[in-house]
Amino acid sequence: MRKSLQFGLAAALGAAIVLPAQAEVTVASWGGAYTMSQQKAYADTWTAGTATFINYNGGLGEVRTQVESGNIQWDIVDVLPHEARVGCDEGLFEELPRDVFTPAPDGTSMDDDTMVPVPNDCVVPQIFWSYVPFYKEGTFQSKGRKAPKTIADFFDVENFPGKRGIHTWANALIEMALMADGVAAADVYDVMSSDGGIDRAFAKLDTIKNDVVFWSSGSKPLELVMSGEVSMALAYNGRIGAAILSEGAPFVVNWDGQVLEEEWLVMLKGTPNYDEALAFMIHASAPEQQAGQAKWINYGPMRRSGLDVIAANEPFFNTGVDIMPHMPNAGVAMANAVFANPDWWADNGDAIAERFTAWMGQ
Amino acid sequence: MAIANASSAPILTADGTPLKVSLKRSMRRSKIQALFLVLPAFLFLLVVFILPIGNLLTRSVDDTLVNWQLPLTFQMIADWDRANIPEEELFRAVFVDFTTVNKFFIESNRGSSVNTSDAAWWVAIPPKGPYREAIIQINPAWGDVVTWQPLKEIVDRSLEDTGSEKDNKHNQRRAPFDLCSELTPLTNATCSKLFRALQNWDGNSSPDEPIFAAVYKDLASAQKILTGKSSTRMNYEQPGWKGLVRTSIRAFKKMEGPPYKEAMIKANKRWGEIPFWESLVLMKDNYTMGYYLNAVDRRFDVNKKIQLQSEERRVYVMLWWRTLLISFLVTVGCLVLAYPVSHLLATLPLRYSNLLMICVLMPFWTSLLVRIVSWMVMLQQQGVINDALVWSHLLSDENRLPMMYNFTGTVIVMIQILLPFMILPIYSVMKTIPPSYMRAAQNLGAPPSLAFLRVYMPQTLPGIGAGVILVFIVAIGYYITPDLVGGKDGRMIGNMIAYHMQKSLNWGLGAAMGSVLLGAILILYWIYDKLVGIDNLKMG
Numbered sequence: 001m002r003k004s005l006q007f008g009l010a011a012a013l014g015a016a017i018v019l020p021a022q023a024e025v026t027v028a029s030w031g032g033a034y035t036m037s038q039q040k041a042y043a044d045t046w047t048a049g050t051a052t053f054i055n056y057n058g059g060l061g062e063v064r065t066q067v068e069s070g071n072i073q074w075d076i077v078d079v080l081p082h083e084a085r086v087g088c089d090e091g092l093f094e095e096l097p098r099d100v101f102t103p104a105p106d107g108t109s110m111d112d113d114t115m116v117p118v119p120n121d122c123v124v125p126q127i128f129w130s131y132v133p134f135y136k137e138g139t140f141q142s143k144g145r146k147a148p149k150t151i152a153d154f155f156d157v158e159n160f161p162g163k164r165g166i167h168t169w170a171n172a173l174i175e176m177a178l179m180a181d182g183v184a185a186a187d188v189y190d191v192m193s194s195d196g197g198i199d200r201a202f203a204k205l206d207t208i209k210n211d212v213v214f215w216s217s218g219s220k221p222l223e224l225v226m227s228g229e230v231s232m233a234l235a236y237n238g239r240i241g242a243a244i245l246s247e248g249a250p251f252v253v254n255w256d257g258q259v260l261e262e263e264w265l266v267m268l269k270g271t272p273n274y275d276e277a278l279a280f281m282i283h284a285s286a287p288e289q290q291a292g293q294a295k296w297i298n299y300g301p302m303r304r305s306g307l308d309v310i311a312a313n314e315p316f317f318n319t320g321v322d323i324m325p326h327m328p329n330a331g332v333a334m335a336n337a338v339f340a341n342p343d344w345w346a347d348n349g350d351a352i353a354e355r356f357t358a359w360m361g362q
Numbered sequence: 363m364a365i366a367n368a369s370s371a372p373i374l375t376a377d378g379t380p381l382k383v384s385l386k387r388s389m390r391r392s393k394i395q396a397l398f399l400v401l402p403a404f405l406f407l408l409v410v411f412i413l414p415i416g417n418l419l420t421r422s423v424d425d426t427l428v429n430w431q432l433p434l435t436f437q438m439i440a441d442w443d444r445a446n447i448p449e450e451e452l453f454r455a456v457f458v459d460f461t462t463v464n465k466f467f468i469e470s471n472r473g474s475s476v477n478t479s480d481a482a483w484w485v486a487i488p489p490k491g492p493y494r495e496a497i498i499q500i501n502p503a504w505g506d507v508v509t510w511q512p513l514k515e516i517v518d519r520s521l522e523d524t525g526s527e528k529d530n531k532h533n534q535r536r537a538p539f540d541l542c543s544e545l546t547p548l549t550n551a552t553c554s555k556l557f558r559a560l561q562n563w564d565g566n567s568s569p570d571e572p573i574f575a576a577v578y579k580d581l582a583s584a585q586k587i588l589t590g591k592s593s594t595r596m597n598y599e600q601p602g603w604k605g606l607v608r609t610s611i612r613a614f615k616k617m618e619g620p621p622y623k624e625a626m627i628k629a630n631k632r633w634g635e636i637p638f639w640e641s642l643v644l645m646k647d648n649y650t651m652g653y654y655l656n657a658v659d660r661r662f663d664v665n666k667k668i669q670l671q672s673e674e675r676r677v678y679v680m681l682w683w684r685t686l687l688i689s690f691l692v693t694v695g696c697l698v699l700a701y702p703v704s705h706l707l708a709t710l711p712l713r714y715s716n717l718l719m720i721c722v723l724m725p726f727w728t729s730l731l732v733r734i735v736s737w738m739v740m741l742q743q744q745g746v747i748n749d750a751l752v753w754s755h756l757l758s759d760e761n762r763l764p765m766m767y768n769f770t771g772t773v774i775v776m777i778q779i780l781l782p783f784m785i786l787p788i789y790s791v792m793k794t795i796p797p798s799y800m801r802a803a804q805n806l807g808a809p810p811s812l813a814f815l816r817v818y819m820p821q822t823l824p825g826i827g828a829g830v831i832l833v834f835i836v837a838i839g840y841y842i843t844p845d846l847v848g849g850k851d852g853r854m855i856g857n858m859i860a861y862h863m864q865k866s867l868n869w870g871l872g873a874a875m876g877s878v879l880l881g882a883i884l885i886l887y888w889i890y891d892k893l894v895g896i897d898n899l900k901m902g
Contacts, residue, residue: 059864068549070536086867089590089608091550163743168845168853202674213767214849227744269550272535347605350598350866351675357858358677360850361684 023049023276027265028062029078031055032218033242037296038078042284045292051280060087067092067269074268075277078126081119081262081342082349088122093266095121096278102286104305110285113303115329116262116339123264124285125302127293130328130337131172132258134240135232136225137250151257151336154232155180155204157211162231164208165224168216170356171345172234172259175338177204179257185338192344198352202359214360225251241298241326245317253326255333261340262302291316300329415880422873425650429472430547431592432459434483436646437476444643444664447634453623460589460607461614462487463581466545467501473648493574510560510569516540517560542584545577548591551584553577598868599652600641606632640664653874658682678858678875685855686882688773688844689837693784695777696833697826700784704825707785708792726782734846737775741766767849775847776837783836784829791825827894835883855879 027043029035035053043051054074056062060083066072079087087093098121101110111118114125133154140147140160148160155177157164166173175188181204183191191197213230215221221233222243237258243249265284267277283289290306293299295318301307307330310316310323317323324330328337345352372380429436434455442448455478458464465471468482476483487496498505520537524530541553541560559576563569589607596603613629627634644652644662655661655668659676663669670676703722707715725733740746743762751757765771795818803813841856848857855875862872890896 057864060867061864064867070539070549086590086594089587090594091548091584091587091590212850216845227742229742229744270535270539270552272532343605343608347597347602350868351601353861353866354675354677357853358674358680361677361680361853 023273023279025049025051025075025273025277025280026073027051027053027076027078027280028056028074029053030058033246033297034238034299037293037299038284040296041289041292042280045289046280046283048279048283049276059083060092063087063092063268064090070270072268072271075271075273076265076267076281079123079264079266081264081340082345084123084262084264084266085119085342085346087266088120092269093122094269094271094274096124096267096281100278101282104287104303106305108305110303113287113305115302115304119342122266124266124281125290126263126265126285127290127299127301128260128329129263129299130237130258130260130333131167131176131234132237132240132253132255132328133176133232133234134221134225134251134253136228137252139228139231147252148232148254149256150180150254151176152180152182154234154254154257155208157208160232163211163213163229165213165215165221165230165233165235166208167234168214168360170352171349172261172340173205173356174198174201174352175259175340176234176257177201179336179338180204185257185336188338189341189344192348198355202355205359209359222249222251237326237328238297238299245298245319245321245323245326255328256336258328258333258337259340260328260337262342263299294323294327298323298326298328300327302329418873418876418880421869422653422877423649423651424870425595425645425652426472426648427547427588428592428595428645429648430465431588432456432642432645433465433471433473433476434478435459435642436473437478439639439642439646442639442643444640445636447627447636448623448639450621450623452639453626453633454620457614457617457622457626458483460611463578463585464500466581466584467497467504469501469503487578491575491578492571493578494569494571497574497578504574505568507566507568510563510573511565513541513544513556514560514563514565516544517557518565520557521561538580542580545581546584546588548584548587551580551587553580553584556580594867595870596641596645598656598871599644600638602632603638603641606630606638650870653870654878656871657875657878678855681853681855681858682878684769684851684853685838688769688776688852688854689834691773692776692780692837693830693834695773696781696784697830699777700781700788700829701822701826704785704789704792707789708795709797722782722785725778730779730842731846733779734775734843737771737778738766738847741771741774766847767852769848769852771847771849772844772852772854775843776840779843780833780836783832787828787832788822788825791822791828795821823894827890831887831890834886838883839879 027038029038035055039051039053043053056077058080060079063074063077066074088095098109098111101124103109104113110125115128118125133148133151135148139162143161145160148154148156153160154164174192178188178191178197178201179185181200191200213224213233215224215233218236218239221230221235222239224230225233226249237253240249240251240253244251244253265281267274267281271277285303287301287303287305287309290301290303291309291313294301294306294310294316298317301310307327310327311330314322314324317326325332327333372382375381375384432455435452438452438455439448442452464483464485464487468480470476482500485496485500487493487500503509517537520533520540522533524533538552538554538557539549541556542551543549545553553576555576556573559573563573589611593604593607596607609630610626610633613626617625617629632638640663643664644650644666652662656671657678659671659679660668661671703718707718707722709715710718738745742748743764743766745766747765748757748762752759752762757763765774799817799821800813803817804810808816839856840854841860844852844854845857845860848854856879859872859875859879862868862875887896
């Protein structure tokens with residue numbers, strides 16, 4: 001009863017937001033195939049107005065400048081978990097009413113329908129993406145070795161020779177190093193918070209230190225693996241998925257030990273297009289649109305009901321293949337996986353960043 | 363007689379004014395004209411250069427925000443013995459600083475001006491009201507209409523019709539921000555409730571309860587933002603503050619009243635850890651040198667003595683040296699490559715030199731990223747050069763040279779990118795040296811090498827100087843190239859500045875590092891001036 005009441009209320013409120021004839025909102029996102037998927041799933045299906053996507057390089061530097069100077073150019077930004085929390089804490093984002101968003105078909109409110117706890121009232125769920133190891137088919141078999149399966153194999157250059165491509169910052173690497181060192185996924189953050197936990201992670205990283213090639217832009221690890229520069233690399237799962245699904249690249253993903261990160265939409269505080277931006281966010285966070293994004297990229301919808309839509313309509317991907325096996329937050333991919341803990345990183349990220357930079361340079 | 367007369371009397375112009383006066387007048391006029399001509403350039407410099415640098419320097423030492431957040435704590439922590447967990451009264455100060463908005467109503471609310479014995483600090487505004495009485499008790503000025511009138515003015519101004527609907531809407535959207543920045547140090551807090559309440563106020567009668575309620579609620583939400591920002595700041599000083607503040611704010615709401623010490627330690631055990639309290643001591647002044655120390659791997663200990671940063675976090679000094687080394691190598695590399703090329707450019711017949719010039723400039727017109735990527739293709743371990751070496755059996759397949767994603771890669775790519783900056787000034791100087799000088803020297807018996815060293819090269823020095831300065835200064839602040847090709851040991855200080863400006867949002871540290879970089883460049887410039895003389899510089 002209560003749920004259906006909520007549903008009715010939400011529908012009424014949603015209808016009550018009256019828009020000018022053609023709303024225009026500007027959304028800052030990451031570019032590439034990812035923005036293309038948002039364009040197709042959110043913007044092209046939005047009849048109430050037009051959403052223009054522009055690219056940015058992440059971080060809140062520009063957002064902070066815009067909000068604090070009052071000269072606001074972006075209405076909505078696509079942010080990482082850490083930024084979603086810091087920005088809301090620091091008052092850079094609008095706090096949004098929660099009851100205007102579309103509930104799941106069974107009446108569950110959006111916040112309860114989201115797979116991780118919603119950290120604050122500023123954010124609207126988007127997708128999960130993950131750091132995940134992958135290699136080119138046949139890399140190891142051709143040398144008469146068996147194929148790597150686990151995260152421990154990624155850190156084992158003796159049995160799985162060749163260089164490793166890793167990113168130039170510490171997120172996910174600490175978690176993966178500990179899992180490779182035998183820590184259970186559920187205990188990773190306990191170990192990281194305990195004395196010596198970080199030392200243990202760095203000791204594990206030391207074991208591949210001499211075989212590492214660093215990358216800093218998302219397309220790089222794919223080139224590194226493709227050209228044979230490295231035998232295995234970590235990458236964003238969507239990048240690998242795009243290469244496999246759309247281009248038929250011979251990559252093999254090892255989901256074991258993946259680290260999942262959240263991706264949220266937020267609205268810049270003081271934007272002149274508040275109503276229009278809110279309407280767009282309501283649209284973009286509805287289960288249908290959440291699922292729709294997976295037609296174009298294999299990032300997992302944060303809302304459970306979004307996953308349900310996909311599972312019920314397979315083959316769902318635009319090329320006519322099943323997408324569920326490529327989703328980071330469903331099925332076998334979740335067997336041994338960690339959700340990154342942004343609160344831990346908020347406390348320790350800066351200190352770890354310095355330590356990691358020092359480690360890289362030694 | 364007439365001649366003597368003329369020499370003593372002032373010379374007059376045609377219209378009878380003395381020449382001196384007339385000349386002065388026309389000089390002044392042309393001076394003013396000249397001033398007007400340079401004014402745009404001056405204003406441009408002021409806006410895009412001097413003001414931002416001033417802002418940068420301020421940010422690198424500014425610590426006022428956290429002093430707004432914790433006025434009582436910082437005042438009282440001076441008496442803490444710095445050895446044991448503080449006493450109840452300090453815990454109480456922390457509790458009050460985080461849970462009350464009194465600071466916004468009190469005038470002397472920061473740094474050493476805070477008077478902890480002033481009862482105003484300890485007045486508890488009832489969360490559910492009534493607010494008026496309590497706020498006036500904190501600061502009687504809020505009972506005066508005069509205190510409210512400037513705020514009312516902000517509201518009225520924003521409601522004036524500007525004739526454009528868009529501007530009206532914009533003004534009304536900005537007004538709540540303006541109100542809050544009047545009352546707090548925050549530019550991104552919104553006093554929307556106050557904005558609405560003041561619209562209904564006539565501006566003369568004594569403000570009533572709803573207006574006080576509005577200001578209290580708005581300030582409470584502004585305080586949340588202040589807390590968010592200052593906890594970020596506190597986390598720089600001692601990792602863990604962010605989580606401690608976040609969990610404590612939640613716990614504070616459930617605490618009934620004193621004593622706080624035990625309750626707070628129970629809510630989060632970090633309140634019982636000395637390092638957190640020590641870090642507070644370091645933030646208690648409005649200005650801090652902490653960011654600068656951090657930029658050179660130093661930190662203050664609790665007694666404000668400078669100490670080395672803990673070992674695993676020492677990273678910046680290494681990066682500073684590496685940045686200088688890379689810039690130096692890039693400058694030398696550019697000079698060695700540019701000198702013969704410039705000479706060739708300057709001495710070849712025109713139709714060849716034009717072609718060569720295009721070859722020099724071509725990369726200049728090509729996108730930076732394209733050039734970087736093509737170097738990746740060339741230099742990586744599975745790249746063209748390594749393949750060629752392995753194919754020609756100069757290198758075995760296992761020992762391919764690592765030339766990319768490291769120090770070497772950064773230096774090579776940066777040399778290629780910055781080469782035109784060295785070639786062009788040297789070329790333009792060489793172009794002006796008549797070839798007859800060299801011939802004359804050789805005619806007089808100097809061997810070619812001596813003629814080059816004693817006659818030709820000294821004349822090219824101004825161009826070399828300009829090229830060296832240009833390349834070095836551009837190189838020292840580079841960050842995109844090192845980010846893409848630097849890999850493990852080819853990243854520079856610019857990468858860390860970018861990280862702090864964009865990702866960690868530690869603008870204080872980023873600004874401090876930027877200022878150090880600026881200082882380093884100015885010092886190098888000064889040394890250059892002393893050694894070579896800046897008037898010797900020739901760009902063309």
